[in-house]
Amino acid sequence: MRFAALLDGTVATAAVQAQALAGFLGDGLRGDLAGETFVLYCDERDRERLVDLAPTRDVRLVKTAARRPERMFDCLTAAARGGDTALFLAAAGATGTEIVTRLACRAGGGVLTDALTIEARPQRLVCRKNVYSNHLVGRFELRARPWCVTVDACWNDTRRSPSPSHTILSESDESGDAGRPGATTDTRATGATGAAPFADAELLEAPSSGDLAKSRFLVVAGYGAASREGTERIADAARRMGADFGVSRPVAMNAWAPMDRLMGVSGTRAAPALCIVAGASGAPALYWGIEKAGLIVAVNPDERAPIVANSDAALLDDAVAVLEELAEIVAGRRTHE
Amino acid sequence: MSAVRVLVCFKVTPDFEALREADWAAAATQGVQTRYVRRVLNCFDESALELALGLSDAAARLGVTVELGALSIGGREVDPYLKTLVALGYERAARVAAGADGDIADTDAAGVGVGAAAGAAGVDGAGLDRAASGLDFAPAVVASIIASYVLRADHSDLLVLGCRSGPGDGGTVPFRVAEALGWPCLTRVTSIEPLGDGRLRVGAMVDDGLLRVTLRPPCVLAVGNALVSHLRAPTLKDRLERRERRIDVLAAADLGLDIAAELRREACVPTALETIDRRRRGAVIAGATPRDKARTLFDSYLSDLIETL
Numbered sequence: 001m002r003f004a005a006l007l008d009g010t011v012a013t014a015a016v017q018a019q020a021l022a023g024f025l026g027d028g029l030r031g032d033l034a035g036e037t038f039v040l041y042c043d044e045r046d047r048e049r050l051v052d053l054a055p056t057r058d059v060r061l062v063k064t065a066a067r068r069p070e071r072m073f074d075c076l077t078a079a080a081r082g083g084d085t086a087l088f089l090a091a092a093g094a095t096g097t098e099i100v101t102r103l104a105c106r107a108g109g110g111v112l113t114d115a116l117t118i119e120a121r122p123q124r125l126v127c128r129k130n131v132y133s134n135h136l137v138g139r140f141e142l143r144a145r146p147w148c149v150t151v152d153a154c155w156n157d158t159r160r161s162p163s164p165s166h167t168i169l170s171e172s173d174e175s176g177d178a179g180r181p182g183a184t185t186d187t188r189a190t191g192a193t194g195a196a197p198f199a200d201a202e203l204l205e206a207p208s209s210g211d212l213a214k215s216r217f218l219v220v221a222g223y224g225a226a227s228r229e230g231t232e233r234i235a236d237a238a239r240r241m242g243a244d245f246g247v248s249r250p251v252a253m254n255a256w257a258p259m260d261r262l263m264g265v266s267g268t269r270a271a272p273a274l275c276i277v278a279g280a281s282g283a284p285a286l287y288w289g290i291e292k293a294g295l296i297v298a299v300n301p302d303e304r305a306p307i308v309a310n311s312d313a314a315l316l317d318d319a320v321a322v323l324e325e326l327a328e329i330v331a332g333r334r335t336h337e
Numbered sequence: 338m339s340a341v342r343v344l345v346c347f348k349v350t351p352d353f354e355a356l357r358e359a360d361w362a363a364a365a366t367q368g369v370q371t372r373y374v375r376r377v378l379n380c381f382d383e384s385a386l387e388l389a390l391g392l393s394d395a396a397a398r399l400g401v402t403v404e405l406g407a408l409s410i411g412g413r414e415v416d417p418y419l420k421t422l423v424a425l426g427y428e429r430a431a432r433v434a435a436g437a438d439g440d441i442a443d444t445d446a447a448g449v450g451v452g453a454a455a456g457a458a459g460v461d462g463a464g465l466d467r468a469a470s471g472l473d474f475a476p477a478v479v480a481s482i483i484a485s486y487v488l489r490a491d492h493s494d495l496l497v498l499g500c501r502s503g504p505g506d507g508g509t510v511p512f513r514v515a516e517a518l519g520w521p522c523l524t525r526v527t528s529i530e531p532l533g534d535g536r537l538r539v540g541a542m543v544d545d546g547l548l549r550v551t552l553r554p555p556c557v558l559a560v561g562n563a564l565v566s567h568l569r570a571p572t573l574k575d576r577l578e579r580r581e582r583r584i585d586v587l588a589a590a591d592l593g594l595d596i597a598a599e600l601r602r603e604a605c606v607p608t609a610l611e612t613i614d615r616r617r618r619g620a621v622i623a624g625a626t627p628r629d630k631a632r633t634l635f636d637s638y639l640s641d642l643i644e645t646l
Binding site: 203 | 353354356358361364365369380474503504505506507508509512513515516517521522523524525539541542543544545546547548549550551552561562564566567604605606607608609610611612613615616617618619620621622624627628630631632634635637638639640642643645646
């Protein structure tokens with residue numbers, strides 16, 4: 001059986017995707033499979049760098065247009081229908097989800113997103129993924145081929161090297177408009193088949209949560225902060241301790257802190273040496289974002305809150321009061337030094 | 338300029354955070370029992386419903402009419418939400434029936450699990466009972482229902498829905514619907530503004546930033562982490578004025594769908610659930626005051642570590 005890893009080099013996250021795919025191929029995929037990487041790119045200047053990132057030795061280069069995932073579908077669908085490739089694998093993210101879903105729909109295969117592990121058997125693919133807001137892991141079977149899968153974002157922080165050498169098996173250019181059917185077949189949407197479905201696409205800003213993903217010391221405020229003022233007081237305590245500041249979903253949804261501070265499944269995942277969770281219950285969707293932390297400290301007045309049992313040390317008290325006292329102690333130590 | 342016909346799809350789910358740790362621990366063998374858990378709007382769908390109301394308000398200021406419709410799949414527990422939406426100005430409200438009054442099984446009636454009794458229909462004798470699990474973990478069927486409703490009943494121009502929902506959290510439904518309709522799809526949408534000429538200005542968080550695009554419906558917009566996260570509440574006057582408005586209840590068969598056959602075609606089949614053990618030491622730090630506890634924490638755990646950070 002063969003697999004095809006899909007590396008979308010048209011966006012700035014290619015290195016993270018490559019890391020996740022290499023990690024998953026090394027440790028998350030079981031079964032007798034050999035494979036290749038489809039490297040999607042739009043700028044000739046990136047070509048060499050992207051090939052070097054590929055997790056497999058064999059590479060197929062596809063030139064496409066930026067932010068036009070539909071352009072690559074014909075090429076991938078042809079490969080899927082060719083029959084040799086049983087498994088298409090993409091990294092987590094909006095683009096990966098769109099690619100594998102549309103590919104499965106067009107090629108008549110099965111799709112699963114955010115796989116923790118997969119095991120390829122002759123007639124089926126056995127996958128595990130988080131379900132029920134990360135309270136449980138579900139096991140699934142994909143039967144119809146091709147199997148189209150994205151890997152869970154937990155693989156983004158694996159450390160596996162790309163293939164040491166690469167062989168380019170084929171090159172194709174899907175970047176032109178002329179004659180391309182594209183994904184959009186409803187001419188009400190495009191005016192003409194193959195035209196861009198979205199006009200004036202403009203990338204306004206890069207996500208500003210990069211410091212959270214790489215944080216060594218993180219304070220995460222939860223709904224127990226009780227108000228915008230409480231959240232700001234915890235953020236200020238974090239700043240005084242030299243920690244980065246993240247929040248749980250209820251805090252972000254109440255606009256007590258900017259959305260780019262959101263931790264967890266729909267926000268950022270980090271692996272800090274120290275994480276203090278202040279006033280959050282530790283729901284699995286949040287915990288997913290901090291589970292790799294070296295030391296987790298919970299501050300929560302409710303001893304039944306899941307974060308208490310899932311921490312290394314717990315303080316059963318008001319989150320704002322404890323964080324302010326702790327900030328004073330840490331700041332005092334640093335001043336003393 | 339003709340009116341824009343918008344359909345917002347939403348899901349009412351059990352509040353999984355209301356289940357106890359013991360409930361989850363038992364789930365792998367006894368199934369997830371949610372019958373007695375309160376119901377909530379899927380958070381992304383709630384944002385979608387409010388964003389559509391905001392779009393309607395903004396379009397009205399530009400002299401453009403936006404006709405709002407709402408669709409959900411479920412049992413009678415969905416109806417109060419639909420009535421609220423009607424009171425808020427949704428002109429069309431429809432439910433594809435599940436449970437007692439529909440041809441789709443009601444998840445809550447049986448719970449979803451992998452117990453011996455539930456395993457008969459599964460794979461390797463340990464499968465989730467397809468008949469009992471309703472449309473949980475059946476995104477292709479959900480997408481098929483939505484697409485059929487748009488094509489056969491609603492004829493909407495713009496479809497808005499949450500980017501993902503539990504318990505599967507797969508995020509594939511918007512793209513599946515888009516494929517079925519032949520429409521483009523933008524996911525992780527955070528804002529939708531009318532431009533007054535039939536086009537929309539849409540903001541979406543993509544993998545490497547915030548994307549702003551201009552588009553002309555039809556299209557599918559899947560809402561992500563929008564700042565607009567809470568659905569407004571209707572006034573009592575609005576509720577009273579619109580209380581007689583009808584909620585359409587359809588069977589899947591009314592849309593030309595055979596749900597049992599659709600489920601058999603689902604290419605991704607759930608077979609088992611596993612519990613997750615996240616426990617750490619959980620040592621409780623004693624002290625009389627917050628300062629005492631903070632001091633003990635610092636001395637016992639942090640004083641050396643913090644030097645290395």
